[in-house]
Amino acid sequence: MEKMARVTTALGGNTLSGRTMFCHLDAPANAISVCRDAAQVVVAGRNIFKIYSIEEEQFVEKLNLRVGRKPSLNFSCADVVWHQMDENLLATAATNGVVVTWNLGKPSRNKQDQLFTEHKRTVNKVCFHPTEVYMLLSGSQDGYMKCFDLRKKDSVSTFSGQSESVRDVQFSIRDYFTFAATFENGNVQLWDIRRPDRYERMFTAHNGPVFCCDWHLEDRGWLATGGRDKMVKVWDMNTTRAKEIYCVQTIASVARVKWRPECKHHIATCSMMVDHNIYVWDVRRPFIPSAMFEEHKDVTTGIVWRHLHDPYFLLSGSKDSTLYQHIFKDASQPIDRANPEGLCYSLYGDLAFAAKESLISSDSNRKPYIGDRRHPIFFKRKLDPTEQFEYISSSSALSVFETDVESGSMDWFVHTAKQYALAGRPLAELCDHNAKVAKGLDRNQVAQTWTMLRIIYSSLGTVSSANLNHSMGKGSAALPLMNSFNLKDIPSGLGSESRLDRSKGESRTENILMDSSSTLINNEDNEETEGSDVPADYLLGDVEADEDDLYMMDHENPHAEEQEYSLPQEAFPLRHEIVDNPSALDHLQDKADSPHVSGNEAETVSLTPVESFSLISISHSLYENRLPSDFFSPIVRDTLLFYAEQGDVQTAVSVLIVLGERIRKEIDEQTQEHWYTSYIDLLQRFQLWNISNEVIKLSTCRAINCLNQASTTLHVNCSNCKRPMSNRGWICDRCRQCASMCAVCHHVVKGLFVWCQGCSHGGHLQHIMKWLETSSHCPAGCGHLCEYT
């Protein structure tokens, strides 16, 4: 044992070195203890009792203390402790109740020294006095603690806890005469070694057994206890009543606690079931372990800091038959992986954001120790340089960023949903109405889509341009910037304005021609783009002439222009009208506001394939003066798809419903269903139940239609005999009378039924309301003065 020559009490110059390493034991370990020179470790268990030396790279077995032929229960160790004064002295607690001491200095192979067979049951713990060489303390399952003088054959004194089994005994490091004992009933007792008759003090520390305790290495008043209730508690014993100053909640019952050397607030724990990890906690931050060692595959049974003054090396033994040396820098740090921020988008566009205060505090000069307000005591002590894990702010700031109506808010959705008309009127009116709604909410693109749909699908003659102009005029009034165009358009008046609007939808087509295939662009177009306002004016003038024909197909115009424009698609009158003029206007707009161009481009890009397709496919209808609306179906379909892809399923579904059969065939059932379910889900999120029901009702999808037929049950009681109506229909079997008759019209009420709570007469809501306008008495003639409010 030459190594023991260089024993130092403090670490001094020779710091420990090593790496995370382990060795296989032959059997599960129950306890480990380290020699005070930090160079050797003893491992004890039911079937193992060995000493290993801790080398730089590995553990080396030094000595097997289980000698002799016949296996003795004396070797079956529940606990082991190495004397911190005398490196030759060891004590073990055997499961049969024997306390054994071992003298490594013995020349013989058998190092067994003394044998105390005083306890009747398993000895759970043995403990040497920190400064007295010959004083040994044991705590047993039988409820007694015994103090041995190693120079004598028998125990010096016996302490009876008067409680249940003793789980742990620990001499106080500073108080010479004091030791603490923990019990299975949750109590902790403090004893004076000189007074075996009764304990000095006792307090209940945990619910259920207290498995372990550990005195703080520096602060004499602090005692840490760990129990089956998964808690580690730190008690201040200086005061007259033991005061709980910290409480760490772990995830499994606590088997061992060990204060970390040199780090005042750190404590290592391991569990006796379920959890195999070793945690090192900062007791000031009791919720997240500051370090975690995850190497063991089974329950960790023994932990010990390798050296009294070195906080970076931890040794552990486990039921998985391994002995580990853990290095702090290899520990995993749950705090680092813990997410310091929470973020959630609300339905209405609000953002909830919670973040670690140190992250969002802009002022870096500010002390980051915000949490310290609660622990003013820590300001007194400078942060220990060896504390690897600084005690940093551990509180979060929570705030909700609320949108105003302008930007991200979803108000538009709610308003649109509420105001849209989806059925019950002619298509043109629906479209107009919805366009107006969209316009009112500054959703111009959607408004244009509705207008366009109206143009495409409603029979052309029936639409009065005045009607259209009205809505458009309104729209432009709401949009001051339009004035720039309007000024130019003054001569052309409303006609051109509406044209401009109408062009919106179709401008894509035309732009494609402009942008994607230069060959299609004719001269005049180029002239327009390069020229001044003059050609535009000319075109506008042209429009003006057609004003009356706006929504009629113009026979002459296309032909007239056909000579100039040699494009194949020009043959279609409608297309022409729409295509042409907008190009001019568009051009004007380009000058006014460049982003528009890119916007148009974007749209054309997204629609290019379809458009070109339609251009080709329509050629058969060249000389028809009116296009069948089917012709536009692909375009409309793609419009809807476009909206859906943009996240505006509302428009897609609304159009789908309004157009009904006209477009239904174009879009496959599954997609439709998807849109419907998405939209209904959205409506329900906004608690727009009536609208969602309306959508369900109006939908043409079978899967959607049956949504509100599920699990709706109607129970009807007869209003005369008050009994449930058993059969269907409105005549009660029992009293043979019609149930729920209207007091006014004497018909059965099948819809909204309103009744007076005083006389229980009632009827159709409308009828009763009408009745009560003129009379205050019950319509049934019962004489009751009814009040319907």
Add this chain to the structure above:
Amino acid sequence: MFVARSIAADHRDLIHDVSFDFHGRRMATCSSDQSVKVWDKSENGDWHCTASWKTHSGSVWRVTWAHPEFGQVLVSCSFDRTAAVWEEIVGESNDKLRGQSHWVKRTTLVDSRTSVTDVKFAPKHMGLMLATCSADGVVRIYEAPDVMNLSQWSLQHEISCKLSCSCISWNPSSSRAHSPMIAVGSDDNSPNILAKVQIYEYNENTRKYAKAEALMTVTDPVHDIAFAPNLGRSFHILAVATKDVRIFTLKPLRKELTSSGGLTKFEIHIVAQFDNHNSQVWRVSWNITGTVLASSGDDGCVRLWKANYMDNWKCTGILKGNGSPVNGSSQQGIFNASLGSANTSLQNSLNGSSASRYFFPPLDSPRAGSRWSSHAQLLPPPPLIEQSCDADTANLQYPHPRRRCVSRPLNLLPENEGV
């Protein structure tokens, strides 16, 4: 434009998650202090804590609301290796009178052997179902067969992901064309080049979840992942919080084309990638229409991302919790200068109450008034006008070229994941 309303959360440790309920009226927070708090929005918009209770014996990583059809139900997951389902008790009690509600634990899911890092309810159309993922790389899917009985959950699937999982996200699509799908992110930080985002899809034939895709380009630890709400889209959008913010689109290729097993193949594009946080990104969250993405990072800022009509994703807002401008080296001065006027005018309009606690980026100011009107007629309304954004980037680029507001203009095409 946002106004920050600061809430005294009074959690005793870090808050790890915030979650709004289906209707946006309630909010749940969870913290390392092992508790969950529920906040209800009052008429005047204030948030009141109506319940706070200890849920676990470890840090609570996540909390999520179930669809209200199943009741007022929360699920939380924790470092203590469990996930727990909570239900609010309805009925008159003293608690009610004090404005407090009472939550009871309906079940504890104890299958994990390690920290449960995320838990999410499946989309409603799948029934009452939830998925958990744990640090040992196992995704577990539970189902409550009887929606009325929240205390009975059966473990339906166990997917082993090989990598330590940190986050999951269900594909919210309600389309029958899209089979149930889960994206799993891993925060494994060992220096390997394994894909940190994996996508699992339910296979009708085998009745099992199988790996459909792995996003090979994501090799850094992933902290959050979120599918955008799918409102009728044919494709899926996935946001990933790793060392930067990334947005992927997953376009299902038609079933007929895919070969065996019935697994959908996807055409994956990375449509955006932003390192503006300059650091670890912790959270991503989509707005309800899946058009705006919010991300938060180690810089303590929330950034909003929105696609314009070109499908170019751009920054449309920067929010900071405490009213100060975005801190960051030399940039601050510029920010203040460009912000000055707008800031003060706004402060005035806000009557000061909470006005000191907001921040908005310069690009808001030109936009706020003229956004719609400036392209009144012929154009789609997407609010990102090149013009204003360029102006802004000019501002930003000058001191700090990396803080660009505009992403690479055409990153639509590359990075087709190895199909």
